[in-house]
Amino acid sequence: MLGLASSRKIAWRLAVRTDEELIAEILNGATAAFSELAARHRPRVERLCQRFFSDPEIARDLAQECFIRAYTALATYRREMPFGGWLRAIVTNLCYDELRRRRRRPEDLVADFTAPEVQWMNLVNDATPEEIVAAAEERRDAHDLAHRLLDSLRAEDRTVLILKDSEDLNVREIAEIMGWSEAKVKIRAFRARQALRKQAERMRAAVNRERLS
Amino acid sequence: MINCFEARQEFPAFWRREVAAERRAELVSHLARCAKCDRAFRNFALGAPVLHSVGEPAARAVAEGQSARDARPRRSAGVVRGEFVPRRGLAMSAAALVLVAASLAAYFSVTTPVDTLNDELSTDPIATQIPGADLYPSSEDLAG
Numbered sequence: 001m002l003g004l005a006s007s008r009k010i011a012w013r014l015a016v017r018t019d020e021e022l023i024a025e026i027l028n029g030a031t032a033a034f035s036e037l038a039a040r041h042r043p044r045v046e047r048l049c050q051r052f053f054s055d056p057e058i059a060r061d062l063a064q065e066c067f068i069r070a071y072t073a074l075a076t077y078r079r080e081m082p083f084g085g086w087l088r089a090i091v092t093n094l095c096y097d098e099l100r101r102r103r104r105r106p107e108d109l110v111a112d113f114t115a116p117e118v119q120w121m122n123l124v125n126d127a128t129p130e131e132i133v134a135a136a137e138e139r140r141d142a143h144d145l146a147h148r149l150l151d152s153l154r155a156e157d158r159t160v161l162i163l164k165d166s167e168d169l170n171v172r173e174i175a176e177i178m179g180w181s182e183a184k185v186k187i188r189a190f191r192a193r194q195a196l197r198k199q200a201e202r203m204r205a206a207v208n209r210e211r212l213s
Numbered sequence: 214m215i216n217c218f219e220a221r222q223e224f225p226a227f228w229r230r231e232v233a234a235e236r237r238a239e240l241v242s243h244l245a246r247c248a249k250c251d252r253a254f255r256n257f258a259l260g261a262p263v264l265h266s267v268g269e270p271a272a273r274a275v276a277e278g279q280s281a282r283d284a285r286p287r288r289s290a291g292v293v294r295g296e297f298v299p300r301r302g303l304a305m306s307a308a309a310l311v312l313v314a315a316s317l318a319a320y321f322s323v324t325t326p327v328d329t330l331n332d333e334l335s336t337d338p339i340a341t342q343i344p345g346a347d348l349y350p351s352s353e354d355l356a357g
Contacts, residue, residue, distance in 0.1 A: 051263055124258050129244050129251075132258050133228055139262075146263040165225065165264040200256035 019083040026074060034074075038067045041084060045091050051162045052095035054147035062098060066091040089177045092163065096178070099155035113207065116141035117148075121207040145203075152199045157192030164189055215239045220250050224257050228265045 017025075017033075019040070025033040045066055049059035069090050070077075077086055113121070120141045124132055136142045150158050163174045171189075175182045215223075215236075220243045226232045227240055244251045 054263075121259070124255050129227070129241055129254055129258075132255075133230070136228075136258065136262050142262040143266070146260050149260050150263060161260075161264060196260055197253075197256050200259045203259060204255065 020079060023074060023077060023083065026071075034067075034071055037083075041087055042067075044084065045087060048088065048091050048162075048167070049095060051166050052099060052158070054144060058098070062091070062094055066094055069094070088167070092159065092177050096155055096159045099158060103155065113145075113203075114141065117145045118207055118210070120145055121204060122211070125204055125208065149196065149199055149203060153192060153195050156188050157195055160185060160188045161192045161196065215243045217243075217247060217250050220244065220247070221253055224254060225261075225265045228257075228261045229267055 017036075019037060022033045022037045026037070042063065046059060046063045049062045049066075050056065053059045053062070066087065070087055073090075077083065116139075120135075120139055123135055127135065150161070153161070159178065160174060163169045163177065169177070171182050171185045174180075174185045178185070180188075220240055223232060223236070223240050227237065232240065244254055
């Protein structure tokens, strides 16, 4: 009985290895263990990429690129930091660089809404808060429009908002990931919120104008 | 009663449906009374589907096929979800790099001199000659 229990425990330990154990195996030459490590962290990495880019293809490519970078730099990983945090720093910087590369003109973004986007904004303008929350869960256009709104921000602003609001990181953690001072993070967060509010007002006003005309 | 600051602090939790029913009712009644907070909530609602969503809307949308943009063929079709597969572009770059390195190694192994500079100078027939010696007659020829 005891033997069975202990063998199960051993089997469980073998089946569920920690990130650190997997990393040690990879560094010792068992590169196949990286598949397990990547599979474990992939959903979180992809979700973070999707917050930066609405196009799932770009998000998937960036997630893939993140794992390639992690694999090639694995020897530099230090155990003081959780592997997930280290990976998040890689993916954030990757997405930030990509945002800067794909810089778009803000004036192009708050115009030419699709019919579903206009419907969604009308709902946001007219419905009760509870109706808005309920409707947002089912609407793809709500998600698209939110991305469009965030696209109008500077890369720094968008990154700070995602790390602060979506990833729930504090100022010090964001500063470490981005290599910025804490003061800069605070200033950027404040300005990002201002810019977001301003752009949201512009979007809603544009739709209201169209409705009235 | 809930004030404006508290109400705005609750927006993310309200969006994620993490607020208790009583608090939720307070927030909704505050929004009904306060025009500024109501406006702030509506602005918040435009960014919240990305910033405060708990799920993976993009992945969900692909599965549902709701967006025409998402229906485009994948660039990296060979990528298997949940499995680490190196990108084709990266593999090609690595192959090109290896090829260039091999060519350079072959080139230098052929052209690099094995002798020292002194060896090269002492054996070089041109270096041992006096420059222009054959252009002028020697003193013996003049005595001649």
